[in-house]
Amino acid sequence: MAGGNPRLVSLYRMMARIRAFENAAEIASQGGVQAWGLAASSTPALVRGPLHLSTGQEAVAAGVCANLVREDLLTSTHRGHGHTLAKGADLNRMMCELFGRSTGYNRGKGGSMHIADFSVGMLGANGVVAAGIPIAVGAAHALKVKKKSHIVACFFGDGAVNRGPFLEGLNWAGVYRLPVLFVCEDNRISATTPTGPMTSGEGPSARARSMGLRCENVDGNDVVAVDRAAGELADWVRKGNGPAFLHAVTYRFKGHVSVDPGSYRDPKEVEQALAYDPLRLARNELIEAGEPAAAIDEIDTAAKIEVDVALTIAKSSPWPDAASAYEDVMDSGKGQWK
């Protein structure tokens, strides 16, 4: 192969796949729900319900997950498509879930906000901010009790650091020296509210450091930097040194949900952020490393084709049976209460 940076090629490929997935999901979600002061459109969306896109944040998911193995576990947030794909989930089944089809990972029960693939250790996106933190900590506790050598990656947003479970979870992980890599994916905003003015003190890593966690801060749009920092921290956690904390600063390209125009943001800020596109940065690095532009274009094209196939599969997949609404609720008293 020309170039000579296969790791960067594969990081770029993952980012391109996430970008293509998010773009397609965004289009399919037009119509959506009534929120943000907007009326619901009369044309029903193919992807219904709140859709939180990670467009612009691909380098965090790709860079961190490149340092995980299949047996490692992961907890995610409401903005979890990137984490799920990067952990190794099948793109077709993800798209099917967004379309609410029986062929989706959650059999149409969860949708975007609850996307999960337990078979690759992805323990779920979450509709409740910071809820994944204690779950990650508990999963790590289990790994330790069972003397497994694997680790847990715990993704959350900047907004999550102001919820109690953040403090409780980090403390717990520190107390029991648990194998958790906490990843604060800091896109600087929480729904419509800039997080900085809502966060006292020096920010996420200062809080983590005060609880004895090893911390790194990184440019979350620079996939090479994320990969390097996450790699070091993941190794350290894997060696049994206890939890570590990665603070990755990035930017949410889209509104909070796909139907949110995000007009509360300063257009200049948005424009600047769009210019600092993690995919463009990675592409430039690839070119510097000698990768031909045509080869990079091919990666982009392949990602789009993969997503087009997924869309076709999702559209033609069957809806779940109404009867399946009563399945997987619980075992005790099964079928008793319709």
Added chain:
Amino acid sequence: MSAAAKPETLTYAQAACLALQEAMRADPNVVALGEDLGRGGIFGQYRGLPQEFGPERIIDTPISEATIMGAAVGMALAGLRPVVEMRVVDFALCAIDELVNQAAKNRFMFGGQGRVPLVARMPIGLWGASAAQHSQSLEAWFAHIPGLAVVAPSTPADNYGLLKASLASGDPVVYMEHKELWGMEGEVQAGNEVPLGKARIAQAGKDLTIVTWSRSFHDCVAALPALAKESVSVELIDLRTIWPWDRETVLESCANTGQLLVVHEAVQVGGFGAEIAATVAEELGIRVRRLGAPRIPAGYAQPLEDESRVGAAKIVVAVKSFLA
């Protein structure tokens, strides 16, 4: 203050906004706190208020539900009248201790020394494919807690009138708007407070009393023509307040019709319909029936979500089988 006599057409969200605006103009101790309020709230239910009242009274908060609720308890004890925004009831579950152990118990536990006049807004209900963690109707949970009032408005007029009454009540009020009603339009008469604990007879009838609230009220209204075709004369009651509920109106109606159906969107098992049905059966010994959601979490895909929706068709079926 808009003492204008003319009714206006407002959405459910705007109606709440007007009620809060009037209360804030009348009493400088009324404040609101919650996430994203500085931009008018994500449903537009605080639109314009940040501009009028500024950040000291429309308080933008971190994502800290426990402290939003807990701080509101402290604010109330120290003389403010806070309106707490939880966005959806599902997130209010992150603030349960603060509401249930602190706000609800304070007055009694401290021998009447303190009062916690707060209104905790926590919208309920299915909301177009929002799935299991953003779709719950938990009014019965809160009705179970001594010390809390529970309110569930179904129309813009009621969202205005009940919010005003809740703000004036001096009690901790769990105020449950419905997420699928934000855009609903209706006539709102400024000044028309709707007292807590007063139900509304939306239609008089003689064969069957239906008691309902929140969005399910509209499902019941939608079922009325089909029921009329079957020559069932329904007395339809919008309960409006879950606690204290209007026993008098319900019992009187049931005494006349001799049969009761309670309809709600919440899971039927352990729902508040059970309390109403049991009370009516105890007091009057008449036939009662409930219709609520099956005991399943809300699914994302439409066919699954539909299983959790009560809806007019299921109401018609339930009435027919009840009366058969």
